[in-house]
Amino acid sequence: MFSASALACVRGERAVFAGLSFTLAPGGALVLVGANGAGKSSLLRLMAGLLKPAAGHLAWDGADIADDYEAHRRRLRYVGHADALKPALSVLENLRSWSVLWGGRGGAAERAEAALEAFGIGRLRDVPARYLSAGQRRRLALSRLLVAPAPLWLLDEPRTALDVDAIARLDREVQRHRQAGGLVVMALHGGERPRRPRRSILRTRRRRPVI
Amino acid sequence: MLSGFLEVMRRDVRLAVRQGMDSLMAVVFFVIACVLFPLGVGPEPQTLARIASGILCVAALLAAMLSLERLFQADYEDGTLEQVALSPLPLEAVVVAKVAAHWLVTGLPLIAASPVLAILLQLDAKSYPALLAALALTTPTLSLIGAVGAALVLGARRGGVLLALLVLPLYIPELIFAVAAIDAAGFGYPVQPHLLLLAGLLVAAVVLVPWTAAAALRQALA
Amino acid sequence: MDDGNEMSEAGPVVRDRPGERWGGRWNVFNRYANPTRFMQLSAKLVPWFAGATVLLMAAGLYFALFASPPDYQQGESVRIMYVHVPAAWMAMFCYTSMAVASAIGLIWRHPVAEMTAKATAPIGACFTFLALVTGSLWGKPMWGTWWVWDARLTSVLVLFFLYLGYMALENAFDDPARGTRAAGILALVGFVNVPIIKFSVDWWNTLHQPASVVRMGGPTIDSSMLIPLLVMAGAFTCYYFWVVLVRVRGEIIASRIRGLRLRQVHG
Numbered sequence: 001m002f003s004a005s006a007l008a009c010v011r012g013e014r015a016v017f018a019g020l021s022f023t024l025a026p027g028g029a030l031v032l033v034g035a036n037g038a039g040k041s042s043l044l045r046l047m048a049g050l051l052k053p054a055a056g057h058l059a060w061d062g063a064d065i066a067d068d069y070e071a072h073r074r075r076l077r078y079v080g081h082a083d084a085l086k087p088a089l090s091v092l093e094n095l096r097s098w099s100v101l102w103g104g105r106g107g108a109a110e111r112a113e114a115a116l117e118a119f120g121i122g123r124l125r126d127v128p129a130r131y132l133s134a135g136q137r138r139r140l141a142l143s144r145l146l147v148a149p150a151p152l153w154l155l156d157e158p159r160t161a162l163d164v165d166a167i168a169r170l171d172r173e174v175q176r177h178r179q180a181g182g183l184v185v186m187a188l189h190g191g192e193r194p195r196r197p198r199r200s201i202l203r204t205r206r207r208r209p210v211i
Numbered sequence: 212m213l214s215g216f217l218e219v220m221r222r223d224v225r226l227a228v229r230q231g232m233d234s235l236m237a238v239v240f241f242v243i244a245c246v247l248f249p250l251g252v253g254p255e256p257q258t259l260a261r262i263a264s265g266i267l268c269v270a271a272l273l274a275a276m277l278s279l280e281r282l283f284q285a286d287y288e289d290g291t292l293e294q295v296a297l298s299p300l301p302l303e304a305v306v307v308a309k310v311a312a313h314w315l316v317t318g319l320p321l322i323a324a325s326p327v328l329a330i331l332l333q334l335d336a337k338s339y340p341a342l343l344a345a346l347a348l349t350t351p352t353l354s355l356i357g358a359v360g361a362a363l364v365l366g367a368r369r370g371g372v373l374l375a376l377l378v379l380p381l382y383i384p385e386l387i388f389a390v391a392a393i394d395a396a397g398f399g400y401p402v403q404p405h406l407l408l409l410a411g412l413l414v415a416a417v418v419l420v421p422w423t424a425a426a427a428l429r430q431a432l433a
Numbered sequence: 434m435d436d437g438n439e440m441s442e443a444g445p446v447v448r449d450r451p452g453e454r455w456g457g458r459w460n461v462f463n464r465y466a467n468p469t470r471f472m473q474l475s476a477k478l479v480p481w482f483a484g485a486t487v488l489l490m491a492a493g494l495y496f497a498l499f500a501s502p503p504d505y506q507q508g509e510s511v512r513i514m515y516v517h518v519p520a521a522w523m524a525m526f527c528y529t530s531m532a533v534a535s536a537i538g539l540i541w542r543h544p545v546a547e548m549t550a551k552a553t554a555p556i557g558a559c560f561t562f563l564a565l566v567t568g569s570l571w572g573k574p575m576w577g578t579w580w581v582w583d584a585r586l587t588s589v590l591v592l593f594f595l596y597l598g599y600m601a602l603e604n605a606f607d608d609p610a611r612g613t614r615a616a617g618i619l620a621l622v623g624f625v626n627v628p629i630i631k632f633s634v635d636w637w638n639t640l641h642q643p644a645s646v647v648r649m650g651g652p653t654i655d656s657s658m659l660i661p662l663l664v665m666a667g668a669f670t671c672y673y674f675w676v677v678l679v680r681v682r683g684e685i686i687a688s689r690i691r692g693l694r695l696r697q698v699h700g
Contacts, residue, residue, distance in 0.1 A: 012608050013688060014695045048297055050432050074299050082290020088229040089222075100218040101298040144294070359622055363615045367605035376601050377619060380594040381626050384633035391640060412629070423622060430614045 001025055002047075002152060002183055007056035009042045016042050018055065024185070026151075027178045032187040040187035041081070044154045047185060048078045060152075076152040077102075081160075083141040087130030091121060094129050095143055103148030115146035119169055134161040142170060145177075153177060155186040215300040216308045223312035234316040237278035238324050244270040245328045256333045263332035264393035267342065268349070270328075271321050272382050275350060278317045279357035279378070280364075280371050282309060283428065287365045293432050302428055303421040306362075310354050310420075318350035334393075341396030341406075345389040348409040355416040356381050362427035384412060468685045471545050475678045482675035489668035496661035504658075510574045511658070517567035519666040520560045521585075523673060524592055527557025531599070532624035535617035545681065547613045550620060551603060552680035556673055558596035564589055584638035588631050595623045609691075 001023065008018035016039035024030050032040040045051045047058060049069045058065045065072040085094050092112060099108040099115075116122045119139040124132070132140065138161045145153055153174070159167055174184050227234040248266045252258055286292040295305050325346055326339060334342065360378035364370040392405035497515035504511035531553040538547035568586055569579050580586070599616050606612040 012610065012695075013691055050293060050296065052433065070299070070301070073297050076297065078294070078297055080290055080293060082288075082293070084290035084294045086222075086226055086289070086291070088226055093222075093225070097218055097222045098294070098298075101215045101295070101300060105214040105218075359618075363602060363619055364605065366611065367602070367615075368607075369605065373598075373601055373605050376594070377598040380591050380598065380630070381622070383591060384626075384629050387633040387637040391637070394640075419625070423618065427615065427618050430611070430618070 001061050002058070002185075004047075004058050005056055007043075007046065007058065008054045009039055009046060009051065010054040011039075011042055015054075020056070024183050026181040026183065029174070029178060029184040029186065032185065041156050044078070044080070044156050044185065044187055047152075047154050048076060049073065050078075075150055076154060077145045077150045078154040078156075079141055079144065079158055080156045083137045084144075085129045085132075085137055085140060088128060090126050090128050091116065091132070091140055092125040094140060095147060098144050099147035102150070108147075111147050112143070115143040116140075118146055118173060119143050120165060135163055135166060138162055139166055139169075142173075145173065151182050153182065153184045153186075155184065157187050157189045160189065212300060212304070215298065216304050219295065219300065219305055219308035220312045223309055224315055227312070227316040233281070234278070235320070237274045237317040238320045240277060241270050241274040241321055241324060242328060244273060245332060249332070260333040260335060263329060263334040264338065264342070264390045264397070266332055267325055267328060267334070268345075268386050268389045268393070271325065271346060271350065272353060272379075272386055274321060275317065275353040276357055276375060276378055276382070277371075279313070279354065279361045280374050282313055282358055282361040283365055283431075284361070284370065287431065292428065296428065296432055302425040306358060306421045306424045306428070307417075310351075310358050313358075314351050314354045318354055321350060322346045335397040337399070338393045338396040341393045341402045344402070344406055345392040345409060348406060348413055349385050349389045352385055352409070352413045352416045353382060355413075355420040356385075358424045359420055359427060362424045362431060365428070365431040385409070388412070467543070467545055468548075468688075472682060472685060475682055479675060479678050479682075482671050482678065486668055486671040486675050489664055489671060493661055493664035493668045496664060501657050501661050502655075507575065510571055513567050513571040514658075515661050515665050517564055517571060518662060519669045520564040520567060521589060522666060523669045524557060524561040524564050524589065526670070527553050527560060527673065528592060528595070528620075528624065528627070531557060532620045535620040539614065539617045539621070547617065548681045548684040549677060550617060551613055552677050552684060553673075554596055554599050554603065554616075556676055556680075558593065558600065560669070560673075561589060561593040561596055565593060582638070584635045587634045587638070591630050591634070592627070595627070599623070609688075 003023040005021050007020040009016040034040050046053055049072050095112040096109055099112040103111055116125055119142055121136055121139050245266055296302055329342055357378050360374050364373050367373055388405050388408045392402050396402045497512055503509045531550050534546045534550035537543050538550055572581055573579050599619055602619050603612045603616040
């Protein structure tokens with residue numbers, strides 16, 4: 001159970017949003033839509049603990065995440081705009097590092113390879129990341145979600161640069177994750193609409209700036 | 212946690228080896244800077260021998276500083292830093308791992324190159340052990356202090372020059388004690404007190420820097 | 434499975450505090466209420482500090498230049514000390530206040546403390562520069578040269594570099610809040626390092642010290658010299674508070690202007 005109460009965010013002396021609340025139950029998904037600058041990315045970074053809320057709380061199973069960021073980091077995967085890839089390392093080497101960091105050394109390479117297969121880039125495993133296309137880089141970034149289990153996925157415009165096949169794979173993994181009781185928060189960029197209207201949608205609106 | 216620490220270190224070393232030239236730049240700079248001094252002050256062996264310790268330490272200090280600019284910059288730009296900050300490994304440990312990797316690929320080559328340059332600069336042969344010991348104790352401290360500066364200038368305009376302005380004044384104690392150790396050896400005075408001071412600074416840096424640099428990284432990511 | 438998700442985008446939770454002139458609607462951002470109180474208080478204090486500065490400076494300069502005797506050893510050039518010594522004191526005082534204000538700003542996110550640290554830096558740098566220049570002017574007749582690598586002079590020079598680094602870092606970011614936080618950490622790092630640097634420079638100086646350098650007067654100082662020194666120190670301190678208050682007021686107004694601009698851009 002992931003919840004926010006009266007959350008407010010200030011970026012560069014500007015109030016991005018305030019008074020934002022939601023509750024997300026196990027298996028739930030939250031889709032963020034809103035215009036540019038509405039605060040979708042800021043909300044995801046707040047949820048990840050990279051930003052501190054100007055007011056309000058984020059809670060996991062009732063406990064404020066600010067009390068124990070370390071525990072919170074263990075339960076989340078965040079895929080932001082940057083792909084966090086090293087061009088000089090091969091696809092597998094890139095992913096293996098994250099696999100070790102999150103899941104320990106045991107079986108790290110196997111988990112990484114399975115994740116690559118899930119996103120359809122297993123055959124690229126030995127290719128240096130500098131040769132990847134934008135869509136392939138994105139697939140590799142998304143593969144991080146699968147290297148070790150974590151209940152909360154925070155995805156910032158994950159479909160950017162993905163082709164139809166990759167979007168289908170992403171949707172399948174998201175579905176699987178939710179069926180296993182995982183939570184997903186996903187920001188969609190401007191033109192996109194969530195496919196399944198059943199999903200909860202949170203619209204962040206622009207707020208008046210504050211002096 | 213240890214496996215994560217080693218992984219961050221291994222990854223940085225591997226990247227440095229793949230992009231071989233990048234880490235060699237520090238050594239190349241070190242060599243060129245040292246070679247410029249005889250051209251500037253003249254080739255008299257006595258003059259050179261007198262100032263060799265200072266030249267070696269100043270050049271090593273500048274080389275260490277120049278190579279530090281990229282310590283966090285690449286990770287900051289490509290999103291790796293925020294992913295590492297969200298990993299179970301504490302950011303303080305990440306700082307130590309990255310600094311250790313950085314020292315392995317730049318600090319060690321500097322130490323290895325220093326005897327050759329010491330010959331070119333006519334350093335007294337008695338000073339060689341002190342030179343190696345002083346650099347061995349100094350370069351890790353330089354990397355650590357520089358890591359704080361490198362974390363502070365993330366996302367700044369003119370990061371490189373700014374880093375020099377922030378970090379060089381903080382390097383002064385290192386420079387003074389390292390040169391004092393080498394000179395003391397040349398004059399036949401005890402070297403140990405100077406080396407102990409350098410070791411003390413290293414211990415203090417090991418204790419304080421990870422914590423400060425991690426705070427600087429957090430505010431850079433926020 | 435989505436049924437369990439309850440979502441609401443409630444309006445901003447507002448607890449209006451009476452007495453807050455602006456920013457009150459956004460309880461969330463009550464940090465901005467603080468500057469308001471500061472603006473009221475500082476408006477009253479500025480004239481007092483300004484007046485005290487002028488009075489003390491006039492009295493101090495009279496004592497220093499006319500009413501005090503020349504030194505039996507240093508002659509008339511001892512009068513430079515009445516500017517040099519307080520300036521050097523202020524250089525250290527400003528760095529300390531900058532570090533303390535930075536710590537308060539970083540720990541409690543107190544906006545006025547952050548602005549105080551930022552406003553102190555250029556003043557401290559000016560005092561440091563003044564101390565260096567007057568030291569050099571004093572050194573010419575005393576030591577026969579404009580600059581001597583004396584331990585004190587060298588330490589003050591390094592302090593000047595630390596101020597420059599702080600100001601450069603402060604100004605290096607497009608987001609002013611980012612610059613203030615980064616510079617705050619640097620101020621604390623520098624503060625921890627100042628004693629180490631001082632120690633190392635003293636050590637270095639004893640290794641290289643030529644024996645003939647004239648040392649400044651010891652702890653024994655005649656009251657005819659002590660009084661102008663203390664009056665000048667008081668004048669410099671009042672000057673610091675005067676200018677820092679004016680500068681922090683300027684910072685607050687600048688941040689309000691930025692807010693108005695943002696309101697224009699973002700509606």
